[in-house]
Amino acid sequence: xxxxxxATVQNRSGVLNRITGMLNKRQFNIESIxxxxxxxEGISKMTIVVDVNDHQKLEQLTKQLNxxxxxxxxxxxxxxxxxxxxxxxxxxxxxxxxxxxxQGIIAPFRAxxxxxxxxxxxxxxxxxxxxxxxxxxxLKPYGIxxxxxxxxxxxxxxxxxxxxxxxxxxxxx
Amino acid sequence: MKVKxxxxxxxxxxxxxxxxxxxxxxxxxxxxxxxxxxxxxxxPIYDALYRQKHSFQHILTxxxxxxxxxxxxxxxxxxxPGVVFATSGPGVTNIITGIxxxxxxxxxxxxxxxxxxxxxxxxxxxxxxxxxxxTTPITKYNYQxxxxxxxxxxxxxxxxxxxxxxxxxxxxDIPKDVTQExxxxxxxxxxxxxxxxxxxxPNPLQITKLADSIEQAQRPVIVAGAGVLFAEATDELKELxxxxxxxxxxxxxxxxxxxxxxxxxxxMAGMHGNYVANMAIYKSDLLINIGARFDxxxxxxLHHFAPKAKVAHIDIDPAEIGKNVKTEIPIVAxxxxxxxxxxxxxxxxxxxxxxxxxxxxxxQEYPFWYDHPEEYISPQGLIEKIHSVTNGExxxxxxxxxxxxxxxxxxxxxxxxxxxxxxxxxxxxxGFPAAIGAQLGNPEELVVSIVGDGGFQMTCQELSVIHxxxxxxxxxxxxxxxxxxxxQWQEKFFEKRYSESVFATNPxxxxxxxxxxxxxxxxxxxxxxxxTLEAIFSYDGPVVADFRVCQQENVYPMIxxxxxxxxxxxxxx
Numbered sequence: 152x153x154x155x156x157x158a159t160v161q162n163r164s165g166v167l168n169r170i171t172g173m174l175n176k177r178q179f180n181i182e183s184i185x186x187x188x189x190x191x192e193g194i195s196k197m198t199i200v201v202d203v204n205d206h207q208k209l210e211q212l213t214k215q216l217n218x219x220x221x222x223x224x225x226x227x228x229x230x231x232x233x234x235x236x237x238x239x240x241x242x243x244x245x246x247x248x249x250x251x252x253x254q255g256i257i258a259p260f261r262a263x264x265x266x267x268x269x270x271x272x273x274x275x276x277x278x279x280x281x282x283x284x285x286x287x288x289x290l291k292p293y294g295i296x297x298x299x300x301x302x303x304x305x306x307x308x309x310x311x312x313x314x315x316x317x318x319x320x321x322x323x324x
Numbered sequence: 325m326k327v328k329x330x331x332x333x334x335x336x337x338x339x340x341x342x343x344x345x346x347x348x349x350x351x352x353x354x355x356x357x358x359x360x361x362x363x364x365x366x367x368p369i370y371d372a373l374y375r376q377k378h379s380f381q382h383i384l385t386x387x388x389x390x391x392x393x394x395x396x397x398x399x400x401x402x403x404x405p406g407v408v409f410a411t412s413g414p415g416v417t418n419i420i421t422g423i424x425x426x427x428x429x430x431x432x433x434x435x436x437x438x439x440x441x442x443x444x445x446x447x448x449x450x451x452x453x454x455x456x457x458x459t460t461p462i463t464k465y466n467y468q469x470x471x472x473x474x475x476x477x478x479x480x481x482x483x484x485x486x487x488x489x490x491x492x493x494x495x496x497d498i499p500k501d502v503t504q505e506x507x508x509x510x511x512x513x514x515x516x517x518x519x520x521x522x523x524x525x526p527n528p529l530q531i532t533k534l535a536d537s538i539e540q541a542q543r544p545v546i547v548a549g550a551g552v553l554f555a556e557a558t559d560e561l562k563e564l565x566x567x568x569x570x571x572x573x574x575x576x577x578x579x580x581x582x583x584x585x586x587x588x589x590x591x592m593a594g595m596h597g598n599y600v601a602n603m604a605i606y607k608s609d610l611l612i613n614i615g616a617r618f619d620x621x622x623x624x625x626l627h628h629f630a631p632k633a634k635v636a637h638i639d640i641d642p643a644e645i646g647k648n649v650k651t652e653i654p655i656v657a658x659x660x661x662x663x664x665x666x667x668x669x670x671x672x673x674x675x676x677x678x679x680x681x682x683x684x685x686x687x688q689e690y691p692f693w694y695d696h697p698e699e700y701i702s703p704q705g706l707i708e709k710i711h712s713v714t715n716g717e718x719x720x721x722x723x724x725x726x727x728x729x730x731x732x733x734x735x736x737x738x739x740x741x742x743x744x745x746x747x748x749x750x751x752x753x754x755g756f757p758a759a760i761g762a763q764l765g766n767p768e769e770l771v772v773s774i775v776g777d778g779g780f781q782m783t784c785q786e787l788s789v790i791h792x793x794x795x796x797x798x799x800x801x802x803x804x805x806x807x808x809x810x811x812q813w814q815e816k817f818f819e820k821r822y823s824e825s826v827f828a829t830n831p832x833x834x835x836x837x838x839x840x841x842x843x844x845x846x847x848x849x850x851x852x853x854x855x856t857l858e859a860i861f862s863y864d865g866p867v868v869a870d871f872r873v874c875q876q877e878n879v880y881p882m883i884x885x886x887x888x889x890x891x892x893x894x895x896x897x
Binding site for chain 1 (some may be wrong): 460
């Protein structure tokens with residue numbers, strides 16, 4: 152099952168290496184991992200999407216992340232109300248009439264063409280992973296020349312339907 | 325004008341290098357001894373060591389691996405952090421085994437490693453190694469100090485991280501130009517680690533749950549691990565055990581956390597543990613793990629591990645709880661604090677007289693056993709005799725293999741911090757240098773290093789150190805001219821195909837010792853054992869003793885790999 156974990160980390164050198172190294176050593180299957188600045192200077196936010204089969208392994212994952220000295224907070228937000236987005240750049244073969252056709256396909260996805268050349272065009276799409284997947288499937292027949300995805304970034308919505316449990320507080324038992 | 329000149333003079337005198345700052349930081353941390361080996365990238369540090377007055381001694385080992393294992397032996401027996409210096413490149417890679425070993429066995433180590441100058445890092449410079457990359461997975465934390473102003477703070481942080489919570493190794497990598505850099509003035513040493521706040525006090529709710537479970541238990545058993553030793557909780561453990569008559573088994577690393585001769589002690593559990601200890605775990609209905617990590621050498625096949633037990637686990641590292649064994653009562657805390665909280669509860673002693681009787685019967689009926697061959701020295705008998713000659717009071721360091729298991733089985737310990745062995749990583753070559761560290765940390769104690777002929781040859785160059793410092797370490801080699809444990813597994817599980825496990829030649833260990841200026845003795849016959857031991861232990865100085873033991877001896881009892889505790893082999897003769 153796909154789990155979405157966010158981690159707030161101190162922006163020290165080697166922190167990404169420490170975390171990916173630990174995930175690798177403990178045999179977690181990373182689907183995507185993103186890291187970037189947060190609202191506080193010196194603090195970064197990571198979004199990790201992993202494929203974990205059982206609850207025990209998931210618990211291990213959050214505990215091992217929490218154990219890292221540079222990690223300040225870990226949350227499993229899979230079952231929360233969240234906003235999750237990914238950006239993809241897709242370079243598709245297309246000239247002449249095909250361009251208009253492709254434009255018609257991408258319009259409902261609110262994707263945009265950000266680069267056009269003689270034989271191809273580059274489409275930018277943002278959204279949930281499923282949406283990005285769907286657009287890629289639709290564009291495949293036209294011939295995708297290049298594809299780059301950022302991986303997911305996510306956090307909790309401003310309002311939660313129910314109480315949010317933080318992994319940190321569960322740990323201090 | 326004159327005044328100004330004076331103030332300038334003083335400024336010049338106060339100028340110190342980064343290396344001087346480092347030495348000062350170590351003095352401030354009350355370091356007593358540093359184990360190390362110089363080299364290009366640490367030349368400024370060694371120069372400061374030479375120039376500057378300092379309160380610690382530096383032990384020059386003959387290989388960096390010797391330095392780090394000595395630091396581990398020091399840390400294990402004193403509870404203080406072991407400090408190591410190594411140069412860049414090969415200096416660092418030579419201490420990797422020891423760092424990994426300290427990580428597995430939770431030993432507080434601070435390793436200072438030299439690095440090439442900042443400007444050439446990343447260019448494959450001479451003696452450059454990616455220390456941060458190599459040590460990240462095997463350290464509790466690591467630093468590369470790029471600014472001199474960070475150095476004093478980093479040292480303080482490192483000592484804090486290494487010695488608190490679950491102890492572990494910390495590496496501080498310092499580029500050569502940082503230690504050479506001149507600096508004046510004071511640096512801010514204050515630090516904050518918001519992501520590192522170990523939970524020390526137990527959750528009262530979980531303590532109540534454990535207290536209730538003890539009351540209701542009919543077949544309770546405690547597994548005591550090294551966490552009891554790190555938390556200095558042996559007195560609390562003993563009080564708990566005696567108050568509620570709870571039988572205790574220990575892990576290999578937990579030996580000494582509870583008196584081995586105590587009537588409620590069941591001895592060591594695990595692959596080569598006691599029948600009574602393993603069966604107690606197997607049949608228990610309440611298993612209380614205090615500071616052990618349910619390693620596979622303890623549990624055997626997890627499907628057969630304590631199948632009927634409710635499991636309570638006290639550990640300072642939350643990640644260990646529920647990692648291998650499903651745990652009903654998780655208690656994240658320092659073992660001492662958890663036991664104190666438990667002792668404050670008024671609990672009824674469980675009704676488990678029958679269980680205690682069964683265990684006492686098993687203990688009586690199925691002790692460790694061995695044959696007494698006439699033509700060879702019995703290795704197990706040898707350990708028993710060492711125990712009796714030293715009154716069971718020596719600090720024992722071991723290597724890894726058969727001799728380690730026999731030492732664990734037959735050198736019954738009654739007091740803590742006297743057992744130094746490589747448990748998690750199983751590092752051959754550990755025992756002898758660890759004895760050097762143990763002796764330096766405990767100058768008044770008798771230190772005996774029980775090693776095999778294989779492991780001893782991995783680090784025997786450190787004989788130079790015990791000669792040079794006149795450290796009265798007694799090295800006892802159980803020489804079976806083979807890699808005994810490998811040979812045993814090949815005999816049992818590979819149809820006696822003894823592939824590369826029997827040595828065609830061995831050095832003359834007596835002459836080897838003598839060439840280093842160390843007394844060497846040898847015994848080849850059973851009847852000479854006692855007299856030789858008396859000679860060793862009455863000699864005031866280091867000794868290497870070559871005991872020719874029976875090569876065919878195997879360690880029993882045994883839980884074969886993949887089997888459960890109920891399938892022990894060699895329980896009875």
